[in-house]
Amino acid sequence: MKSYKIGELANVLNIKIDTIRYYEKIRLIPKPERQENEYRVYSEKYIDIIQFIILCKNNGFTLKEISEIINLLSLRDDNSQELKTVVNKKIDTIDGKIKELVFLKKQLNEVIENCDSMDCEIMDFFMK
Structure with missing residues (x-):
């Protein structure tokens, strides 16, 4: 080796x-x-x-989450339920981020549709 x-x-x-x-x-x-x-x-x-x-x-994944997963994987006990819990928690977090990103994408698409020039209201907001 x-x-x-x-x-x-x-x-x-x-x-x-x-x-x-x-x-x-x-x-x-x-x-x-x-x-x-x-x-x-x-x-x-x-x-x-x-x-x-x-x-x-x-x-x-955070280093803390990774550490938790590695520790669960290294144990020889039947800890599959604990591992599933950790991973499912992360999946829930990812799902939440996806929803936020979809909402942000929708908002940005509306900005694009409603702002064809520098006279766009959103530009006024950012320029203040």
Whole structure:
């Protein structure tokens, strides 16, 4: 199994070294083994874990939510109901944001339809 030093891991994942250290600090990822010279050594499993974290972050999950999911996944108990609860809560949040964005889109389309020139009332509002 291939191992990586922190800089190599950061390059593979296209993230900053400080990000990896921060994830360790907040215990989002486990502490890696260290070589005799005290360098951190990361196995390939860290790539999978951090890619999962990045995927979740890019899709609106907070680090706290990601930590909760990782903790639930790492337990060997039957915690599928708890995991479903966490994920369903996030789905509800996403649904709320979608509704807000649909409303905003509707409002912006109305602005476009009603404002064919600089004489638009909305322009007066923003210029004040």
